[in-house]
Amino acid sequence: MITLPVIDWTIVAQLLVVFGGATVLLLLDLAIPAGRKQVTAYLALLVVLGAAAVGVMHAGVSGATFGGTLRLDPFRTAVGLVCLAAAALSILLAVTFLGRHQIERGEFAVLVLFGVGGMLLLVQAADLVVMFLSLALLSITLYVLAGFALPEPRSEEAALKYLLTGAFATGFLVFGIALIYGATGSTTLATIAAAGPGLTGEYRLYAAAGLLLLVVGLGYKASLVPFHMWTPDVYDGAPTPVAAFMSVASKAAVLAALTHVLLVGFGELRALWAPILAVVAAATLLVGNIGALVQQNVKRMLAYSSIGQAGFLLFGPIAASDRGIDALVFYLAGYTAANLAAFAVLIALEARGETEWSMARLSGLWQRSPGLTLALALALLSLAGVPPTAGFIAKFAMLDAVWQAGYPALVVLGVVTSAIAAAYYLRVLLRAAGPAETDAPPMFGDWPLRLGMALAALAIVVLGLAPGWLLSFS
Amino acid sequence: MSMIDAVPLSWVLTLAAILFCIGLFGVIVRRSLIGVLFGVELMLNAVNINLIAFWRYLEPNLVAGQVFALFIITIAAAEAAVGLAMVIAVYRTRRTIVADDMRNLQG
Amino acid sequence: MVTVIFIAIASLIIASAVLVVISREIVRAALWLIATFFAVGALYLLLEAEFIGVAQVLVYVGAVSILILFAIMLTRQHERHEPAWRAGPWWIALAGVIGLAAVLITTIGAVPWRLTDDDLPVSRAPQLGTALMREYLLPFQLAAIVLLVALIGAVVIAMEERRRRTPTLADDIAAQRGAADRAEDGTP
Numbered sequence A: 001m002i003t004l005p006v007i008d009w010t011i012v013a014q015l016l017v018v019f020g021g022a023t024v025l026l027l028l029d030l031a032i033p034a035g036r037k038q039v040t041a042y043l044a045l046l047v048v049l050g051a052a053a054v055g056v057m058h059a060g061v062s063g064a065t066f067g068g069t070l071r072l073d074p075f076r077t078a079v080g081l082v083c084l085a086a087a088a089l090s091i092l093l094a095v096t097f098l099g100r101h102q103i104e105r106g107e108f109a110v111l112v113l114f115g116v117g118g119m120l121l122l123v124q125a126a127d128l129v130v131m132f133l134s135l136a137l138l139s140i141t142l143y144v145l146a147g148f149a150l151p152e153p154r155s156e157e158a159a160l161k162y163l164l165t166g167a168f169a170t171g172f173l174v175f176g177i178a179l180i181y182g183a184t185g186s187t188t189l190a191t192i193a194a195a196g197p198g199l200t201g202e203y204r205l206y207a208a209a210g211l212l213l214l215v216v217g218l219g220y221k222a223s224l225v226p227f228h229m230w231t232p233d234v235y236d237g238a239p240t241p242v243a244a245f246m247s248v249a250s251k252a253a254v255l256a257a258l259t260h261v262l263l264v265g266f267g268e269l270r271a272l273w274a275p276i277l278a279v280v281a282a283a284t285l286l287v288g289n290i291g292a293l294v295q296q297n298v299k300r301m302l303a304y305s306s307i308g309q310a311g312f313l314l315f316g317p318i319a320a321s322d323r324g325i326d327a328l329v330f331y332l333a334g335y336t337a338a339n340l341a342a343f344a345v346l347i348a349l350e351a352r353g354e355t356e357w358s359m360a361r362l363s364g365l366w367q368r369s370p371g372l373t374l375a376l377a378l379a380l381l382s383l384a385g386v387p388p389t390a391g392f393i394a395k396f397a398m399l400d401a402v403w404q405a406g407y408p409a410l411v412v413l414g415v416v417t418s419a420i421a422a423a424y425y426l427r428v429l430l431r432a433a434g435p436a437e438t439d440a441p442p443m444f445g446d447w448p449l450r451l452g453m454a455l456a457a458l459a460i461v462v463l464g465l466a467p468g469w470l471l472s473f474s
Numbered sequence B: 001m002s003m004i005d006a007v008p009l010s011w012v013l014t015l016a017a018i019l020f021c022i023g024l025f026g027v028i029v030r031r032s033l034i035g036v037l038f039g040v041e042l043m044l045n046a047v048n049i050n051l052i053a054f055w056r057y058l059e060p061n062l063v064a065g066q067v068f069a070l071f072i073i074t075i076a077a078a079e080a081a082v083g084l085a086m087v088i089a090v091y092r093t094r095r096t097i098v099a100d101d102m103r104n105l106q107g
Numbered sequence C: 001m002v003t004v005i006f007i008a009i010a011s012l013i014i015a016s017a018v019l020v021v022i023s024r025e026i027v028r029a030a031l032w033l034i035a036t037f038f039a040v041g042a043l044y045l046l047l048e049a050e051f052i053g054v055a056q057v058l059v060y061v062g063a064v065s066i067l068i069l070f071a072i073m074l075t076r077q078h079e080r081h082e083p084a085w086r087a088g089p090w091w092i093a094l095a096g097v098i099g100l101a102a103v104l105i106t107t108i109g110a111v112p113w114r115l116t117d118d119d120l121p122v123s124r125a126p127q128l129g130t131a132l133m134r135e136y137l138l139p140f141q142l143a144a145i146v147l148l149v150a151l152i153g154a155v156v157i158a159m160e161e162r163r164r165r166t167p168t169l170a171d172d173i174a175a176q177r178g179a180a181d182r183a184e185d186g187t188p
Helices: A009-031 A038-057 A074-100 A107-124 A128-146 A153-184 A189-198 A201-221 A230-237 A240-265 A267-293 A298-313 A315-319 A322-348 A370-384 A390-405 A408-433 A447-465 B009-029 B033-058 B064-094 C002-022 C026-046 C050-074 C090-110 C124-133 C137-158 C169-186
Strands: A063-065 A070-072
Touching: A009 A038, A009 A063, A009 A070, A009 A107, A009 C137, A038 A074, A038 A107, A070 A074, A070 A107, A074 A107, A074 A240, A074 A322, A074 A447, A107 A128, A107 A240, A107 C137, A128 A153, A128 A201, A128 A240, A128 B064, A128 C137, A153 A189, A153 A201, A153 A230, A153 B009, A153 B033, A153 B064, A189 A240, A189 A267, A201 A240, A201 A267, A201 C090, A230 A240, A230 A298, A240 A267, A240 A298, A240 A315, A240 A322, A267 A298, A267 A315, A267 A408, A298 A315, A298 A322, A298 A408, A315 A322, A315 A390, A315 A408, A322 A370, A322 A390, A322 A447, A370 A390, A370 A408, A370 A447, A390 A408, A390 A447, B009 B033, B009 C002, B009 C090, B033 B064, B033 C002, B033 C026, B033 C050, B064 C050, B064 C124, B064 C137, C002 C026, C026 C050, C050 C124, C124 C137
Parallel strands: none
Antiparallel strands: A063 A070
């Protein structure tokens, strides 16, 4: 007779809601007729809200279950809520988009739910095997979502490129985990940390090599330089709501996992990985922001901008302090709101059959729709870090954390690249305020899209004016 | 006479490392998309060899190495399935699966 | 004796892997990949991980290889004599990969591995099964979910539906005729 392990249900409750809801929805979707698949999307939204409610209810819970492989604490709860918010907003943005582009299928919402479940697991994992499996879940979901607009060639290519680079990255990731396992004898982060001091020189080298490969694997998913090559192509080709979801999903969950691996599992190797991470962050900031400067395609510009933001997000683990963790959570929240608001504006202006999302389509937006322009302005100003948006507080908190951790060069670089970023963000806004250059593109203003856009814009402002309550998570 | 006495661990790990690098080379160099997938499968097999060797030589009483290898086999199969489905879908639209020809998204 | 067997299996693995990467025809590469999978399974048996060896053959040779062969069959290229590798300096990739291999092998050789003194447990497969239900229950369920999502994904991507069908010749002719009719009506 096999006795099942003791499970702490309060910790697992949120995951059960998400995965249970996703499975039930998958079955319910069979009963929903083809023309009314929006019902599936709204039901998925309910599941996400339910999971968020459970998360808030258990906000104070801290502990581990499943033998220490799944852990909950304020940081993980907060990042989990950010992921759920991203999923909810993405579903809102996608509901009518799918129908318009004739790719409406119930599986979209179900896949988003599974994806967000993978994100939650990745954030709550305290063991490398669980991390690997949840990352695989998230990745497969995103590959399929990227190719959702089949048979449109751009979407197909995006999905294939994403899958092949992702599978390649998985190879590095698991090789790294295998090396770490060989050196320390365990895959649980706490046990690895405990075994750390006892390792002799060569074993330590082996474990460090494993860590390096693991970071390479995670770096691919989070679009860190030099593993960022897939990002512009995939964001450009994927359906716009999927690009929005991806821009947040890959960063938030993966960076939280990276933070846990580095700080919890390999805290004492900090002298080794912190400088390397600093170099990677610097390179990512430069490539992302300079790359965005030359883009005429708005989706690619947002892709490069998200690469640049990933560089900033790396400041969190580099700082390796409570301040850094707080800043990371806040930055993720602000980044989610801003990116989703920006993509919402793009969705509002995107008709079926458009190939290139050129900047000219945004010209003259101010005259056609002040509401859209306002949302766009808030989003881009927050990404640039202009007060009083959430982005300003976020960047300030990050720079402060890194300054106190002793990396003045990174602070300078952060400020400089933010200035460069402001240049290309403002350039877009100037085009929007200027005269129209092309025939007016169609504008879609259905209520879920408007609601999502409004919520995101509101979040940008609220977080910018009253950041205190979100700034303490360690 | 068992494996542990007959073959040093470093030989098995070296075999895994070489297989990993062959797979890596295949991913970088192969033109056809299915060819790239072959490279990835080789890389994942190499990691599995590594894990099983660690299990056998270092800690045969803990199944962690075997369990992880089993999960890698699972995920590799899942990703291959989705990847091949995409290749088939691309071929239907485009009649080619040569990576260089997919130039719609460049730059 | 065991050493000889190991060297034989290892050579088979490396030789087939190289042939996978080098073969010009994709079918040959696929068959060499199957050979590699078999050889790796044999290695697992030599390492006394019988369950994993059987799983390797069942999953990789039995399922993944069949998938690959089906995919190749359904995507037959008409030009058969194109180069197998991408254009460009492949020797740089080769040099890089050899460099990586050298680094890895040196690191492997340098570590003073503490081999175990324990005897191999007698009932390995039951031990594996029990572990999957106890310590590894979460990853086990998670793997099941991943497979479900992969299944959904593959169906969503590859399933052919009427509105996604590529237009047939009849559809094209009808479309052209319709456009020609409209053009005639439109011009005064």
